[in-house]
Amino acid sequence: MNKKIRALLKQHNSDKTRLMDMLWDIQNQQGYISEEAVASLAEGLNMSCDDVRETLSFYHFFKDRPFGEHKIYLCNTVIAKMGNYDEVRAALEQEIGTSFGHVDDSGMFGLGDANCIGLSDQEPAMMVDQVVFTDLTAEKVQDIIKQLKQGKTAVEIANPDGVDSKDIAYVNAMVAENIRTESNVMFKADRDYKAILQTCLNQLPEEIITTITEANLRGRGGAGFPTGLKWKMGRDAEGEEKYVICNADEGEPGTFKDRVLLSHSPKDVLLGMIIAAHAIGSRHGIIYLRCEYWYLKDYLQQQIQDFRDDGLLGAQILGADFEFDIRIQMGAGAYICGDETALIESCEGKRGTPRVKPPYPIQQGYLGMPTSVNNVETLVNASRIIEEGSAWYTAMGTDESSGTRLLSVSGDCDKPGIYEIEWGMSLNAVLQMVGANSAKAVQISGPAGDCLSVAKEGEREFCYSDLSCNGSLMVFDESRDLLNIVRDFMEFFAEESCGICTPCRAGGVDLLHKVERIIDGRGCQQDLDEVINWSKLLKGTSRCGLGTASPNPILATLEKFPEIYQQKLVKQKGPLLPSFDMEKAMSAHDLAYKNLVQEDAE
Amino acid sequence: MSVKITLDGKEISAREGDNIIDTAANNGVYIPSLCYVKGKPCLGTCRTCSVKVNGKVMAACTIPVSEGMEIDVNGTEITDMRKALVELLFVEGNHNCPSCEKSGRCELQATGYEVDMMVSRFPYRFPVRTVDHASKTVWLERDRCIFCQRCVEFVRDKETGQKIFSIKGRGTEARIEIDAALADKMPAEQVREASDLCPVGCIVDKTQGFDAPIGKRKFEIKTIRERVLEGSTDEG
Numbered sequence: 001m002n003k004k005i006r007a008l009l010k011q012h013n014s015d016k017t018r019l020m021d022m023l024w025d026i027q028n029q030q031g032y033i034s035e036e037a038v039a040s041l042a043e044g045l046n047m048s049c050d051d052v053r054e055t056l057s058f059y060h061f062f063k064d065r066p067f068g069e070h071k072i073y074l075c076n077t078v079i080a081k082m083g084n085y086d087e088v089r090a091a092l093e094q095e096i097g098t099s100f101g102h103v104d105d106s107g108m109f110g111l112g113d114a115n116c117i118g119l120s121d122q123e124p125a126m127m128v129d130q131v132v133f134t135d136l137t138a139e140k141v142q143d144i145i146k147q148l149k150q151g152k153t154a155v156e157i158a159n160p161d162g163v164d165s166k167d168i169a170y171v172n173a174m175v176a177e178n179i180r181t182e183s184n185v186m187f188k189a190d191r192d193y194k195a196i197l198q199t200c201l202n203q204l205p206e207e208i209i210t211t212i213t214e215a216n217l218r219g220r221g222g223a224g225f226p227t228g229l230k231w232k233m234g235r236d237a238e239g240e241e242k243y244v245i246c247n248a249d250e251g252e253p254g255t256f257k258d259r260v261l262l263s264h265s266p267k268d269v270l271l272g273m274i275i276a277a278h279a280i281g282s283r284h285g286i287i288y289l290r291c292e293y294w295y296l297k298d299y300l301q302q303q304i305q306d307f308r309d310d311g312l313l314g315a316q317i318l319g320a321d322f323e324f325d326i327r328i329q330m331g332a333g334a335y336i337c338g339d340e341t342a343l344i345e346s347c348e349g350k351r352g353t354p355r356v357k358p359p360y361p362i363q364q365g366y367l368g369m370p371t372s373v374n375n376v377e378t379l380v381n382a383s384r385i386i387e388e389g390s391a392w393y394t395a396m397g398t399d400e401s402s403g404t405r406l407l408s409v410s411g412d413c414d415k416p417g418i419y420e421i422e423w424g425m426s427l428n429a430v431l432q433m434v435g436a437n438s439a440k441a442v443q444i445s446g447p448a449g450d451c452l453s454v455a456k457e458g459e460r461e462f463c464y465s466d467l468s469c470n471g472s473l474m475v476f477d478e479s480r481d482l483l484n485i486v487r488d489f490m491e492f493f494a495e496e497s498c499g500i501c502t503p504c505r506a507g508g509v510d511l512l513h514k515v516e517r518i519i520d521g522r523g524c525q526q527d528l529d530e531v532i533n534w535s536k537l538l539k540g541t542s543r544c545g546l547g548t549a550s551p552n553p554i555l556a557t558l559e560k561f562p563e564i565y566q567q568k569l570v571k572q573k574g575p576l577l578p579s580f581d582m583e584k585a586m587s588a589h590d591l592a593y594k595n596l597v598q599e600d601a602e
Numbered sequence: 603m604s605v606k607i608t609l610d611g612k613e614i615s616a617r618e619g620d621n622i623i624d625t626a627a628n629n630g631v632y633i634p635s636l637c638y639v640k641g642k643p644c645l646g647t648c649r650t651c652s653v654k655v656n657g658k659v660m661a662a663c664t665i666p667v668s669e670g671m672e673i674d675v676n677g678t679e680i681t682d683m684r685k686a687l688v689e690l691l692f693v694e695g696n697h698n699c700p701s702c703e704k705s706g707r708c709e710l711q712a713t714g715y716e717v718d719m720m721v722s723r724f725p726y727r728f729p730v731r732t733v734d735h736a737s738k739t740v741w742l743e744r745d746r747c748i749f750c751q752r753c754v755e756f757v758r759d760k761e762t763g764q765k766i767f768s769i770k771g772r773g774t775e776a777r778i779e780i781d782a783a784l785a786d787k788m789p790a791e792q793v794r795e796a797s798d799l800c801p802v803g804c805i806v807d808k809t810q811g812f813d814a815p816i817g818k819r820k821f822e823i824k825t826i827r828e829r830v831l832e833g834s835t836d837e838g
Contacts, residue, residue: 048759048781050768059769288710333773351772356646356664499749499776502649502687506694509774510724530723537686540659541649 019349060333070109178417272379504547703804706819
């Protein structure tokens with residue numbers, strides 16, 4: 001076994017639940033995870049090699065073969081494609097001299113696709129070796145590749161002033177902030193974290209839970225589960241240990257608000273975690289950070305260290321008999337890890353496969369112990385509620401949806417970026433605010449959400465009983481081809497399906513093929529009827545939210561914009577479906593005849 | 603503790619916490635399943651045991667019964683959903699029953715009969731999958747794998763506890779792998795267990811094949827439905 005891997009195993013006490021960290025360490029040192037490394041890990045962790053590969057092969061950004069000294073991933077979402085995407089993509093292939101999915105001849109560059117990397121307000125964007133470049137043009141790409149070829153590192157190019165990666169200036173050097181609204185809840189400057197935490201610790205956990213419950217705070221990840229209730233269940237659950245996990249795997253295409261919160265209010269998030277820990281009785285916190293946000297890692301680590309230095313994390317927090325600390329767990333590229341049970345599996349070093357429920361994580365989560373998984377924005381809200389009180393919070397929003405919601409706005413509008421709105425605002429008002437004057441359709445909550453017709457649904461309101469948006473808001477004007485967008489979304493789901501259950505793994509592909517058939521002008525009414533029936537199957541029988549939501553792009557557009565499908569349908573003539581390709585079918589026969597019969601005769 | 607539930611309109615009492623598949627079987631109602639093995643933790647992968655619980659579709663193997671639950675097993679819509687899932691599994695792989703060693707003992711085939719499948723409503727995909735015969739004991743016929751995960755979860759190397767079977771890749775790229783070195787260490791009876799555990803003919807014992815004549819094969823002697831309702835797990 002090589003020395004480095006032996007040291008790595010020792011560093012992690014040969015604990016296989018830390019396999020994700022070990023795989024990242026190896027890839028960061030050696031560029032990829034070799035057969036030899038897999039064998040060493042397997043030996044050291046008492047796993048079979050294939051078992052190590054189960055995890056390794058699940059994640060998009062782990063590589064089991066060389067993928068260039070510089071790994072470049074261009075984001076290929078529908079939002080990216082609305083901008084300079086084609087030009088940038090061509091420039092990358094041209095400059096590097098290879099096509100996507102490949103390594104160039106010199107072995108210097110690996111070129112790949114990435115799903116949403118949380119930069120929809122500044123697309124096209126790409127990741128290069130764990131930093132990012134935004135608002136790309138062909139010229140920009142040419143310049144970056146030229147500098148890389150000259151021997152500069154990606155960090156040196158993205159951060160020419162050499163700012164310390166622990167500093168927010170490092171993040172700002174790469175990514176625009178784009179916070180567009182004066183906020184009530186989020187991004188509050190100069191908070192006295194010590195005083196707020198002291199207020200929290202002066203109260204019993206039950207009192208904290210009551211305050212959060214009275215504030216009517218609901219999970220901001222999308223499901224909208226009442227946070228107070230979750231914490232109460234966590235408090236009541238029995239377990240030797242309990243865990244607080246901050247879900248920072250912001251993978252829903254179009255959303256980027258958690259990135260901005262982690263960049264500009266990181267301590268609000270940490271404080272929210274400490275409050276959660278006090279409420280449920282936990283000593284250990286984990287931030288599950290998607291690796292697309294690697295450039296935030298050192299900065300966040302420093303924020304955690306600041307809190308430790310100030311006595312807000314660690315043993316005897318603020319002198320009380322309360323111990324809590326936080327570690328960062330890096331993801332490795334899997335949309336499904338936004339699901340809380342998949343995320344927990346990933347934290348345990350395994351494939352991000354959603355668990356069978358029940359039991360729910362709040363009863364048996366990380367390492368089988370009660371675990372409260374909360375979204376970044378939820379935690380920030382909780383920290384503000386403890387500071388200002390529940391009455392302050394419920395005064396905002398509507399009767400049943402308290403407080404505010406962060407929206408990540410992208411697409412056809414003048415001012416893409418982050419907006420804090422009070423629940424209850426109408427779609428029309430939001431569109432006016434963001435400068436979307438010719439919006440035709442709005443995709444809310446990402447591909448898993450809904451596609452709204454601005455003409456028909458402009459008066460609908462953002463709130464849990466109407467548009468319970470998870471924060472992603474993509475605007476499309478008249479010029480956009482919605483069917484192509486639907487196809488992109490269906491491709492996304494097929495690609496990101498974990499494969500554990502039949503309907504999502506197998507059925508998702510069939511739905512995608514149907515959409516392609518309709519776009520190609522080979523679909524008929526029967527195809528559309530089947531799409532609806534098969535969608536019902538996926539929605540009903542899939543194991544997790546990814547599968548049940550995956551038909552949404554089709555179902556939503558079929559309901560709101562039926563004409564885009566009807567225009568493409570062809571009439572069936574005779575008994576054969578229009579998609580049946582007689583020539584192709586016969587060509588197989590011709591080929592077989594030629595190979596088997598004619599050759600024999602000759 | 604005993605709870606009252608409604609199963610296909612009939613009120614019955616059941617043991618709280620038992621899953622719906624077992625509860626239904628105890629009451630003479632067969633629910634198909636391809637990943638669930640009685641007495642082992644549920645896997646919830648194949649979804650062919652989908653039923654309606656209080657109007658919502660759920661996998662019966664994953665849900666413990668509780669007081670007042672209303673379960674619809676044989677309603678028209680849910681019955682067709684189960685059938686569709688079996689059809690999906692048939693087209694996703696390459697299943698040629700007449701030439702398969704597992705024919706007559708295959709749970710997918712037997713379940714196909716039970717759900718009245720004639721032909722799949724989904725297009726056949728004819729995927730190209732490679733057979734792995736590196737192990738001395740096991741023939742891994744990937745064409746037939748339905749990703750139930752039984753072998754991944756329930757077969758372990760006796761000495762080290764390591765996984766012998768595992769899944770590589772994700773989504774449509776997922777495929778079953780076998781650790782040949784560990785597989786070679788499997789005693790004959792463990793190989794037999796693994797191949798019996800496999801609901802299809804993916805894990806094939808290299809020393810056995812076509813040993814029972816047509817008409818005397820497992821599910822011809824007794825159907826899968828009868829076996830589930832009896833709660834039997836024997837192979838005969």
